[in-house]
Amino acid sequence: MQSSKVTVQVLGSSIQDDLVIWIGDKLMKQHKLPAHQPVTLKFGAWKQQARVVPVPKGDGVRIQPDLARRMGLKAGTQLRIQYKATSHTLILGPVIAVLVSRSYPQFQDRPFGAITAFCKELTDACRSQGAFVYFFTPNELGSQSSTIQGWSYADHWFKAEFPAPDVLHNRLTTRKLENKPSVQHFMKEVKTRYRTSVFNEKFLNKTEVFQALQQEQNLQRYLPESYLFKNYAMLKSMCSKHPVVFLKPIRGSLGKGIIRITRMSDNSYQCHFTNVNGARKQNFPKLLNLFTAISGKMKANRYQIQQGLQLMEVAKRPVDFRALVQKNLEGQWELTSIVARIAGNQHFVSNLARGGTLSSVKEAVAKSNLSAQARNDLSGKMKRAALDIAAGIESQIPAHFGELGIDLAVDSYGRVWLLEVNSKPSKNDNTQMDDTKIRPSVRRMVQYARFLSGFVR
Known part of the structure; x- marks a missing residue:
């Protein structure tokens, strides 16, 4: 259906007895x-009868x-407009809501703490594409699912009551918040x-992902x-087959x-445990001693x-890669970015929180220890792997995802x-924040919401 991007103007006073657009x-x-003529004006879940009056020129x-x-x-809000003649419905939107973990209303310029810059960037992306976005937390959920107390931005952050959205993006960062009965009830209610x-309605766990992807023949090579770890016999079996086990x-x-x-050369075992300052090392003469510890x-x-x-x-230093795949304006998986993550000193994991650094x-x-043959078409191989894995997740796991952070490794x-696979990828893991432009990953989130x-x- 055709839509046009328009600017919404608000008249100085209500000069009509009935509702007029x-x-x-x-x-x-x-x-x-x-x-x-009277039409039904729709904005998210909100509906109201109104009369349409043309303005010459x-x-x-x-x-x-x-x-x-x-x-x-x-x-001054930028929106898109559609008209459904069959139902006489004039639709303004899309209305996008983002469910975030917490807000800090006492800080008017940073109501979402560290992710406020991302929220502002998403607001700018919506404005450029003709969409409306607001943000809310589990604490703002009330007994009514039709309206939500949330935050939006227009020259400054303001709090207001908004209608339930056309599209809801779940950006909750903990399972505890996501599993709250009020959150689960709300998501079910607005869907039905x-x-x-x-989209991104649930966290993934590692066992769930690997068991699901094992069902896809073409993904087993990755x-x-x-x-799922169960007992000493499983540990013994894995350690006998592989010199290193995680x-x-x-x-x-x-x-x-x-x-x-x-597994060391004398058949003793060495454990490295992650901690804030690096990795703590401990040696064990026998595997059973290790298991007991x-x-x-x-x-x-x-x-x-x-x-x-x-x-x-x-x-x-070991290197792995974070690929961000997202649904696009056509509803298809597309690779948005891949970055290399190099582990920090004294660490064997590459996460930025553990001292890792980003690189293209x-x-x-170019700086790696890979041979020329091993480097051949490496970017192409990772792109294919990321898109194949995203398709496998979508096929095998009964949940709706619009973006996935896929962590890949390349062996020697x-x-x-x-x-x-991470269903809540951090926006700061992919590219550095830039105040002057909207990142492709943020633009694509809005495009997928428009598709939906x-x-x-």
């Missing part, structure tokens, strides 16, 4: 809107202050009652041997809690046991492997 006559003709859309207040709109599209918390992030087990951790949290890989290195793929490969022979809500053209 004034629309430029060119737009009226373009969308075949009925002049002086006018452009944009003009609404009354009371109407703007009920919609949560400020003058208002047909809201909710999967290191990996199981134990990873299935719900871990930022490299927390990872244990690397290395770590079994407490295994009882407290579930772990994934995974084949260790001989990763490519830069200056003797080209620069990292140039083979690409999957390390893990039908505001494509």
Whole structure:
């Protein structure tokens, strides 16, 4: 369905007894809107009967202050407009809501703390494409799912009541918040009652991902041997097959809690445990001694046991890669970026929170210990792997995802492997923040929301 990007103007006072929308006559003709006739005005879940009045030689859309207040709109908002003649419905939107973990209302210029810059960038991206976005936290959820207390930006951050959205992007950063009954009820309610599209609706865990992708024949080449850790027999089996084995918390992030087990030449074992300052090392004469030492951790949290890989290195530091794949304006997976992450000193994981540094793929490969043959078409191999894995996640896991952070490894022979998939990728992991422009990853989020809500053209 055709849509046009328009500027919403708010009149100085409500000069009509009934609700009126004034629309430029060119737009009226373009969308075949009925002049002086009642229509249903729709903005997200909000609906209201109103009368359309053409404005000769006018452009944009003009609404009354009371109407703007009920919609949560400020003058100058950029939106798209559609008209469905069959239902006499005039649609303004799309309305996008982003569910974030917390807000700090006492700081008016930084109401979302460290992610405020991203929220402002997303607001700018929406304005440039003709979309409306607001942000809210689990604490703002009330008994009514039709309206939400949230935050939006128009020259400054303001709080208002907004309608339930056309598209909801779940950016909650903890499972505890995501699993709150109020959050789960809200997401279910808006999907069923208002047909809201909710994407990145759940966290993924490592076991779930690897078990799902094992079902896809074409993806098995990317999967290191990996199981949900159960007992000593499994540890013994994996350590007999692989010189290095990793134990990873299935719900871990930022490299927390990872244990690397290395079989030494005298058949003793060395453990490296991640911590804030690097890696703590401990030696064990027998595997059973090692298992006894770590079994407490295994009882407290579930772990994934995974084949260790001989990763490519830069200056003797292991390197992995974060690929960001996102749905685009056509609803198809597309690669937005791949960056190399080089582990810091005294660390064996590459996360930025553990002292890792970012690099372009080209620069990292040029400085690596890979042979010329292993470097051949490496970027192309990683792109294909990332897109294949995203398609596999979509096919095998019953949840809606619009973007995925896919962590890849390249071994010393140039083979690409999957390390893990993150359904809540950090916006700062991919490219550096730049105040002067909107990043491709943020633009694409808005494009996918437009696809989901039908505001494509």
